[in-house]
Amino acid sequence: MRKPPSHDLQAPQQLPVTLAPCTDELLSSWVARHADFYGVPPLAMLRHCLPEMPSLRAADLNLNDNQVLRLARMLCADPETIRQTTFTNVAEPSRCLIAKEPMQSCTTCYLARTEPRVVIRNQLLGWRITCTLCGGLLQYPTGRDCPSTFGHYHATALIGERLLHDEASQRDRTWASPVRIARLLLMRRVKKPRVGDYEPWRYRVLGALIPDLDDVVDRRSLPTSSSPILPLHLRPALLARIAIVERSGPEMLQMLHGQMRGENKARFSSAIEEIINSSCRSTASSQLQLI
Numbered sequence: 001m002r003k004p005p006s007h008d009l010q011a012p013q014q015l016p017v018t019l020a021p022c023t024d025e026l027l028s029s030w031v032a033r034h035a036d037f038y039g040v041p042p043l044a045m046l047r048h049c050l051p052e053m054p055s056l057r058a059a060d061l062n063l064n065d066n067q068v069l070r071l072a073r074m075l076c077a078d079p080e081t082i083r084q085t086t087f088t089n090v091a092e093p094s095r096c097l098i099a100k101e102p103m104q105s106c107t108t109c110y111l112a113r114t115e116p117r118v119v120i121r122n123q124l125l126g127w128r129i130t131c132t133l134c135g136g137l138l139q140y141p142t143g144r145d146c147p148s149t150f151g152h153y154h155a156t157a158l159i160g161e162r163l164l165h166d167e168a169s170q171r172d173r174t175w176a177s178p179v180r181i182a183r184l185l186l187m188r189r190v191k192k193p194r195v196g197d198y199e200p201w202r203y204r205v206l207g208a209l210i211p212d213l214d215d216v217v218d219r220r221s222l223p224t225s226s227s228p229i230l231p232l233h234l235r236p237a238l239l240a241r242i243a244i245v246e247r248s249g250p251e252m253l254q255m256l257h258g259q260m261r262g263e264n265k266a267r268f269s270s271a272i273e274e275i276i277n278s279s280c281r282s283t284a285s286s287q288l289q290l291i
């Protein structure tokens, strides 16, 4: 019989005092509030229960059943409550859209003035423009007023948000992964800089669909390929275009291919091929859903 790992044997005792989680609170936030109460660093608090855990974020993203049980015991909660504080159920491809820091908040649902600060799951979801709890529009957590230039895309952006939400929740499948479409739309249309004031870092595939976009993005607001999350005020443009590409089908991807230049054209081509091949394996079709 396989000998269980040593940490399986280290069932922590329940803490003498435990704090209830806030609605939709993230596990790392909940653990950090316990750490503050007991006067220890947050990672030390987590490792008191899960010594094998490399970081608080790792615990937010992945917990196995044994780890859930150990945390449930220490925090005097049922296992389902522990799971609901994590992103364990978020589909793997969607995890690149989970931010490392809070990017947004809901003025109705978020307790902004707590000390230590509470972080709720909603604040890290890079595909949301509306609150998962009340449906209200999300805002920057700092209260920074940065109205979206793309408010007129709101209705279509909500469809894109739902597509990404369904993919993350592992519910419906469409002809192509909305996360893959997002990555495709955020690719650069050209790779090498040219002379003059032409700034190719600015020009994304998305800008071919929304000409205004090239003028409002700045270097800081550009996402990386490992974390394709747009700032909140630019996000409706991306979500709306995901919805339109999803509805239009592969023909729109071919049209966008014509906008690419140089070696990025070849990269785009292979990305399209990958999407279309995976869509052939999908049993569902958005075209059928629209009938």
Ligand SMILES: [Zn+2]
Binding pocket: 106, 107, 108, 109, 110, 131, 132, 133, 134, 135, 136
């Ligand atoms: Zn809310």
